Amino acid sequence: MSLPPLEIVLYAGAVSLLIIGLAGLVMSEHLVRLVLALGVAEAGGNLLLVLTGFRQGAVAPILLGAAPSGPMVDPIPQALVLTAIVIGVGVQALALALVLRVRRAYGTVHMSALRARLVEDLDEAAGLPPEGSREAPGVERPV
Amino acid sequence: MRNFTSLLFAGGLGFFLLVLAADLPLGAPPMLAGQGVLAEGAAATGAANLVTAVVLAYRGIDTLGELSILFAAAAGVGLVLGRARRRPDAEADPEGGFILLAAADLLFPLLVIVGLYIVLHGHLTPGGGFQGGVVLAAAFFLPLLGRPRNALDHAVIGWIEGLAGAVFVGIGLWALAARGEFLAPLLGKGTLGALFSAGTLPLLYIAVGLKVGAEIAGLMSTLQETEAAGS
Amino acid sequence: MTADAVTLAVALPLLAGFLSPALGRSSRTAAQWLGWAALAASAAVLWSVWVRLDGGTAAVAVGGFRPPLGIAFYLDGMALLFALAVPVVTLLFWPRAGTPQQFALTLVLAAAATGLALSGDIFNLYVFYELTAVASFGLVAAHEARRAQAAALRYLLLSAAGSVLLLAGIAVVYLRTGTLNLAHLATLAPERLQDPVGLAAFALMLLGLGVKAELFPVNGWVPEVYSSVSGRLAGLLAGLVSKLAVLVVVRALVLVFPRPEAAELMLVLGTLGIVVGELAAWRARDLRRQFAFSSIGQLGIVFVAFSVPGPAGIVAGLAVALHHLLTKPALFLLAERWGGAIEGLRGAGRGQWLASTLFILFALSLVGVPPLPGFWAKLLTVMSLMEQGTGPARAGAVVVMAATVVEAAYLFRTLGVLLARESGAESPQPHRGPDLATASLAGLILVGSVFALRPLGDGLKALAAQAVDVDGYVRTVLGGPGMAVSHPASQAPGGAGGGARVAHVPPEIAS
Numbered sequence: 001m002s003l004p005p006l007e008i009v010l011y012a013g014a015v016s017l018l019i020i021g022l023a024g025l026v027m028s029e030h031l032v033r034l035v036l037a038l039g040v041a042e043a044g045g046n047l048l049l050v051l052t053g054f055r056q057g058a059v060a061p062i063l064l065g066a067a068p069s070g071p072m073v074d075p076i077p078q079a080l081v082l083t084a085i086v087i088g089v090g091v092q093a094l095a096l097a098l099v100l101r102v103r104r105a106y107g108t109v110h111m112s113a114l115r116a117r118l119v120e121d122l123d124e125a126a127g128l129p130p131e132g133s134r135e136a137p138g139v140e141r142p143v
Numbered sequence: 144m145r146n147f148t149s150l151l152f153a154g155g156l157g158f159f160l161l162v163l164a165a166d167l168p169l170g171a172p173p174m175l176a177g178q179g180v181l182a183e184g185a186a187a188t189g190a191a192n193l194v195t196a197v198v199l200a201y202r203g204i205d206t207l208g209e210l211s212i213l214f215a216a217a218a219g220v221g222l223v224l225g226r227a228r229r230r231p232d233a234e235a236d237p238e239g240g241f242i243l244l245a246a247a248d249l250l251f252p253l254l255v256i257v258g259l260y261i262v263l264h265g266h267l268t269p270g271g272g273f274q275g276g277v278v279l280a281a282a283f284f285l286p287l288l289g290r291p292r293n294a295l296d297h298a299v300i301g302w303i304e305g306l307a308g309a310v311f312v313g314i315g316l317w318a319l320a321a322r323g324e325f326l327a328p329l330l331g332k333g334t335l336g337a338l339f340s341a342g343t344l345p346l347l348y349i350a351v352g353l354k355v356g357a358e359i360a361g362l363m364s365t366l367q368e369t370e371a372a373g374s
Numbered sequence: 375m376t377a378d379a380v381t382l383a384v385a386l387p388l389l390a391g392f393l394s395p396a397l398g399r400s401s402r403t404a405a406q407w408l409g410w411a412a413l414a415a416s417a418a419v420l421w422s423v424w425v426r427l428d429g430g431t432a433a434v435a436v437g438g439f440r441p442p443l444g445i446a447f448y449l450d451g452m453a454l455l456f457a458l459a460v461p462v463v464t465l466l467f468w469p470r471a472g473t474p475q476q477f478a479l480t481l482v483l484a485a486a487a488t489g490l491a492l493s494g495d496i497f498n499l500y501v502f503y504e505l506t507a508v509a510s511f512g513l514v515a516a517h518e519a520r521r522a523q524a525a526a527l528r529y530l531l532l533s534a535a536g537s538v539l540l541l542a543g544i545a546v547v548y549l550r551t552g553t554l555n556l557a558h559l560a561t562l563a564p565e566r567l568q569d570p571v572g573l574a575a576f577a578l579m580l581l582g583l584g585v586k587a588e589l590f591p592v593n594g595w596v597p598e599v600y601s602s603v604s605g606r607l608a609g610l611l612a613g614l615v616s617k618l619a620v621l622v623v624v625r626a627l628v629l630v631f632p633r634p635e636a637a638e639l640m641l642v643l644g645t646l647g648i649v650v651g652e653l654a655a656w657r658a659r660d661l662r663r664q665f666a667f668s669s670i671g672q673l674g675i676v677f678v679a680f681s682v683p684g685p686a687g688i689v690a691g692l693a694v695a696l697h698h699l700l701t702k703p704a705l706f707l708l709a710e711r712w713g714g715a716i717e718g719l720r721g722a723g724r725g726q727w728l729a730s731t732l733f734i735l736f737a738l739s740l741v742g743v744p745p746l747p748g749f750w751a752k753l754l755t756v757m758s759l760m761e762q763g764t765g766p767a768r769a770g771a772v773v774v775m776a777a778t779v780v781e782a783a784y785l786f787r788t789l790g791v792l793l794a795r796e797s798g799a800e801s802p803q804p805h806r807g808p809d810l811a812t813a814s815l816a817g818l819i820l821v822g823s824v825f826a827l828r829p830l831g832d833g834l835k836a837l838a839a840q841a842v843d844v845d846g847y848v849r850t851v852l853g854g855p856g857m858a859v860s861h862p863a864s865q866a867p868g869g870a871g872g873g874a875r876v877a878h879v880p881p882e883i884a885s
Contacts, residue, residue, distance in 0.1 A: 007170035012161060018542060019157035025535050026149035031527070038534050045541040052549040053177065056170045061193035062268065063185050063335060072193070074177035075184070077548065079197035080497055083209045084541060086273055086355075087504050090216030091534050093362050094511055097220040098527040100369055105520035114524055121521040122601050126660035127714040159574060163546070166571050173552030175562075179443045187439070201444045204384070204436045208489065208501035211388055212508050215482050218395060218475045219512025223523065225475075301396040308392030312385050324438035325381035 010051050017044030031099045031109045035092060042088040046081050053077030189332030189341040190266040198271065199344045203326040206347075207315070210308060210354055217304070217358045221297075224369045239289035247289040254282030262352035266341040272351025279352065280359035287364060294368060300361040307354035314343050314350070377432040380423050380447060383416040383457060384489045391481035398474020405474040409481050410465065416488065417461040424454045431840060433494070433557075433851040441494070442555035446851050448494035451837040452692070456621055457491035459699065460484050460614060466812045467610045467703065469513075476516050483509035483615070490618040494556045494851060496544055496579075496630075499622050503540070506586065506615055507533050514603050522602040529595035533585045536592055540582025546575040547630070557851035560629040560844050567630065576631040577639060579623075586619035588612075588673040590647035597654070600666035605710030608662070609703025612669045617695050620673070624680050624691065628842055637681040641766050644677030645773050652780040661709045661716055664784060665702065668740070671777055672698045678770045679755040686758040688838035689831075693751035701736045701748070704816035708733050711810075716788055723792035728810055730793060732817045737785040739820055742778050747823050750831075752778065 021041025028034045053074030061075040103109050106117050123129075174181075180197055188196040198206055238244070258278035265271025287293060315326040322329065333340030390412035398405035427449060434447040464484040469476045486505035493499050511533075515526035548554060550571060551562045559567075567575065585592045600608040627636060651670030658664040672694065680691035708729055712722050723730035739748035752774065759771035823830055840846065 005170065008164060011164050011167075011169055015157055015160045018160070018538065019153050021538070022153040022156070022535060023150060025531065026153060027146060034531055038531065038538075041535065041538045045538045045545070048542055048545045049548075051169070052172055052545050053174075054170060055172065055174075060269070061181060061184075063191045063193065064267075072181055074172055074174045074552075075180055075193040075197050076177050076202075076554070078194045079202055079205075082194075082198060082273060083202075083205050083497075083501060086209050087212050087501070087508075087537075089359075090213045090508055091504075091511075091530065091537075093366070094216045094219045094223070094508065094515075095527065095530050095534070097223045097366065097369075098511075098515060098523055098530065100366075101223050101515075101523045102520070102527055105523060115528070118521055118524045118528070118598060121519075121524070122598065122663070123660075125519070125521065125714075126601065126662065127718050128659050160542070163571055163574065166569070167546070167549050169549070172549055173566075175552035175558070176442050176554065177552060183443075200437060201439045202498070204381070204445055204489075205498055205501050207385075207388065208486070208498070208505050211391070211482050211485070212501070212505050214392060215479055215505065215508040215512055218478050219508065219515060221395075222473070222475050222479075222512055222516040223526075298396075298399055301399065305393045305396035309389055312389040312392070315381075315385060316389075318437075319378065319381065319385075322438060323376060323378050325378065325385060325436055327438040 007051070007054060007056070010047070010054065014044050014047035014051055017041070017047060019044070029110050029112060031102065031111060031114070032096075034111065035095045035099060038095065039088070039092055042084075042092075046084050046088070049084060050077050050081040185335055188328055188344060189335060190344055191335050191340075192266055192268060192271075194269075195266045195271055195341075195344060195348070199266075199347050200326075200328050203315070203347070206351065207311060207326070210311060210351060213355065213358050214304060214308060217362050220362055220365055224365055238291070244289045247286045250285055251282055254278055254285065258282055258352070258356070262348055263338070263345065265348040265352075266344045267338070272348040273355050275348075276352040276355025277359055279356035280363065283356070283360045284363045284367075287367060291367070295360060295364040297361060297365075300357045303357040304354050304361070307350045307357065310350040311347060311354070314347055318343070377423055377427070377449060378434050379419055380434055380449060380492065381436060382419045383461070384485050384492070386412045386415050386419075387461070387481040387485035387488070391478040391485065394478040394481060395474045398477065402474055405477050406470075409477045410468070412481060413461040413465050413484060416484070417458060417465075420454060420458045420461070420488075423449065424458065427454070429836065431846060431850045440853075441851050442553045442558035445493065445495045445498045446555060446557070447492040448556070448847065448851055449492065450840045450847075451833075452621070452688075452841045453491050455837065456618060457488045460487045460491065460618075463610065463614050463699075463703070466815070467606045467613075469604070469606060472516070476513060479509045479512045479516070480610075483513065483610075487614060487618050490622055494625075494847075495554050496547065496556060496559070496626070497554045500537075500540060500544060503583065503586065503619070503622065504537060506618070507537070510611055510615065513607055514599055517603055517607075519602065521598075525595070525598040525602040529599050532592060532595050536582040536585035538582075539578045543575045543578030543582060546571065546578070550575070555851065556625060556629050557848045560848050561852070563630050563632070568633065572631060573633065573635055573639075576626070576633075576636045579626060580636075580639065580643070583619050583623050583626075584643070586615055587623060587677075588616050588647070588670050589677060590643050590650055590670070590674065593647070593651075593670050596670055597658075597663045597666040600669070600706070601660070601662035605706040605708075608666075608709075609706040612666070612706060613699045613703035616669070616673055617676075617699055620676055620680070620691075620695060623677075624688070624841070627680070628688075629844055629847060632683070632844070634683075637683055638766055640677050641681035641770050644674045644681060645766075645770050647671065647674030647677065648773050648777045649674075652777045656780050656784045658784075659715055659717070661712060661714065661719070661788065662706075664716070664788065665705050665709055668781065668784075669698070669702055671781070672702065672740070675752070675755060675774055675777070678774060679758065681770075682758045682762050682767065685835065685838040685842050686754075686761065688841050689834045690751070690754035690758045692834050692837060693747075693754050697739065697747050697751045700816050700820055701740055704732065704813040705736050705740075707810075707813045708736075712792070716791055719788075719791055720794045721792075723789075724795075728814065732810070732813050733792065734789060735817050735820060737789055741782045741785055745824050745827075747820060747827075747830075750827060 024037025058071040058073045061072040184193045184196040188200045190196040261270035262275030318327040319325045328342045330342035394405045431450040486502045489502035655667035739746035742749040742752040759767045
């Protein structure tokens with residue numbers, strides 16, 4: 001049995017990471033897991049990006065000493081992925097800080113609980129009665 | 144329901160992207176801009192590492208934006224955790240064991256040297272300000288793991304990141320004044336592959352290294368101080 | 375001053391932002407003045423460049439590396455108009471009570487938003503987009519109330535997921551074309567992106583950019599964030615940042631993906647946004663969330679308008695976007711004054727005549743009552759949609775008109791409550807400092823524009839003609855048609871070191 005070409009394997013890996021991360025973002029309930037899923041998705045995106053510069057049998061784009069022996073890979077995606085990685089680090093650090101703060105303020109690390117509490121908080125801040133009394137008399141409805 | 148549709152979307156997207164593979168020139172990219180950089184990058188910037196040429200010269204403003212993102216994230220973390228940090232009277236984590244303490248002491252000078260080396264050789268070899276900056280941050284953060292009672296001085300960190308960022312923008316403005324183009328490379332290009340070559344690029348990478356180091360160290364130490372005050 | 379100086383508009387706010395926290399440790403006032411000075415300088419630079427360009431276009435090769443190798447800024451009327459709006463609006467909505475860190479984040483936000491308006495390179499746009507995102511997460515989370523942190527976290531997760539999609543879209547585009555420059559992409563798109571792969575890349579980028587642009591279905595953060603933060607920040611995000619994200623989408627649509635399917639995708643998502651946003655606004659029981667949902671609806675109209683190909687769609691989209699940029703921030707300021715549940719506001723507007731008059735004015739214009747500008751913006755949208763004449767476009771026009779009815783229903787209901795004769799249990803007094811000066815300014819501009827409809831319309835038409843001129847864009851950035859298709863490596867670098875700047879610059883700029 002022959003293996004599929006290297007670039008297809010790499011591409012499939014990158015796309016799989018991307019999808020696993022996105023699925024994790026959708027399905028996870030725990031806030032830290034959500035941040036981890038984000039990390040996985042970002043890793044997939046970054047791999048996809050750096051893969052765009054991949055060339056079969058090419059060397060790193062660094063000119064040292066003699067003239068390069070073979071073709072070199074595209075340097076631009078490597079620079080792009082450096083940028084994307086740093087962006088990802090910043091976003092994840094901020095996300096973790098927010099998770100810490102939210103856990104302390106709400107005492108929960110579960111997304112659905114957090115969403116419910118957030119809506120309650122918003123209603124309370126607006127001086128609204130709880131959701132249940134939406135259709136109560138006194139709430140004017142336009143004709 | 145929401146889960147289901149989103150999953151369907153994620154799965155569909157994955158399937159679609161995998162099917163696309165047949166239509167994408169994987170392994171033999173068109174490289175229209177890439178070939179241009181490979182052909183003229185060394186002559187235009189004097190950097191032997193063409194990735195550095197792209198990061199600091201061709202796409203210098205991307206790097207400025209990237210530094211700003213790290214800066215904004217660090218400032219955001221400071222704002223989010225600012226009021227939640229350790230009270231002075233709170234009990235600190237216990238001091239680390241012998242292994243951690245000894246390793247921190249031994250590794251500190253090594254990490255500083257390696258970090259500086261990576262920063263300074265960014266235009267010649269793989270590495271640069273971002274990678275070296277992270278190593279520098281680790282050097283300063285590692286002792287904190289051993290001795291949680293000590294803390295990094297956030298005022299000093301603030302000045303380092305502020306001034307390093309200002310130096311990066313300042314070099315850009317200098318180019319605007321001298322050449323009429325923001326962030327254009329200045330100074331002599333030197334011999335390809337020499338330490339003192341590639342004009343202002345190594346200076347930019349030093350600024351990047353200091354800024355990244357200060358920001359990552361500040362980020363981690365803020366998180367650690369919060370940890371100590373937690374629950 | 376040459377056009378190159380336009381990079382100062384991005385660099386100076388960043389410089390001030392970097393220094394602001396360190397400086398603020400010793401003097402908060404100094405940090406504040408530094409920020410104001412940087413924004414004023416940024417506005418002055420943009421203004422002088424606009425005056426010097428005098429209706430022409432120019433490209434700036436940042437760092438002196440000619441596109442498509444380096445990053446290019448593209449300056450036309452549309453870019454400069456939105457870029458100029460950034461420092462002005464940021465100054466008006468400056469977080470006066472904030473800390474030096476908040477000043478820094480606001481400055482970074484302004485720099486990134488300016489970059490979004492000017493940049494002509496998709497990855498550079500991604501960087502600036504992420505920068506606006508991270509800066510706005512920090513600004514949202516800086517609020518004391520815990521709901522702001524929860525809203526910021528949910529916003530961050532959604533936005534970061536969108537960014538991954540955007541990045542994947544960019545990767546696909548780069549893999550197909552081998553370039554990131556919008557002008558170069560415009561020359562390559564007809565042969566390399568006119569297939570399902572290109573459409574998929576556009577869809578991915580649209581979803582990614584749509585998070586900030588409040589596009590359906592990635593706008594869940596909007597009501598949560600806007601009702602947790604101060605009116606100033608909500609105004610800044612709803613008014614300015616969303617428009618710049620839309621601007622990026624429009625550039626991508628016009629230059630890189632000029633396909634009917636891409637426009638149709640925008641039309642459908644925009645229409646759904648209108649329906650969802652306006653219905654939710656109708657159901658909303660408090661002022662802030664009503665405005666937040668109405669913002670989703672308005673942005674939906676913007677997307678629907680921009681989906682019409684050709685200058686007519688651009689004119690309509692710009693009109694709706696600018697009108698929303700003017701009214702919604704002012705409405706958020708008024709909402710901060712009254713705040714809270716709509717039912718609790720019974721009679722609150724009586725006795726506050728200036729605020730009530732402004733509210734009536736903005737509400738009427740938002741609904742689209744002639745002769746206020748909102749009417750003309752909606753009229754342009756509906757007319758351009760009807761002229762296009764395809765089934766989905768007609769349906770979009772019908773939805774826009776139906777949305778007007780819904781908007782009228784809920785805004786007039788709110789108005790009725792505000793001005794009701796009988797007072798509620800306890801009439802809520804404005805509990806925060808009156809912020810009427812900015813809102814009054816917006817009101818004056820709104821009324822003033824009624825008397826300048828013709829010049830405004832002509833101006834928008836000129837902007838739109840420039841914006842859809844793909845050949846002009848390519849010529850300006852790459853310095854001649856056909857050149858980009860040839861191999862970039864075959865053109866030897868000219869000039870000293872950095873490569874030649876091939877940007878076309880009108881003679882009066884070069885002097």
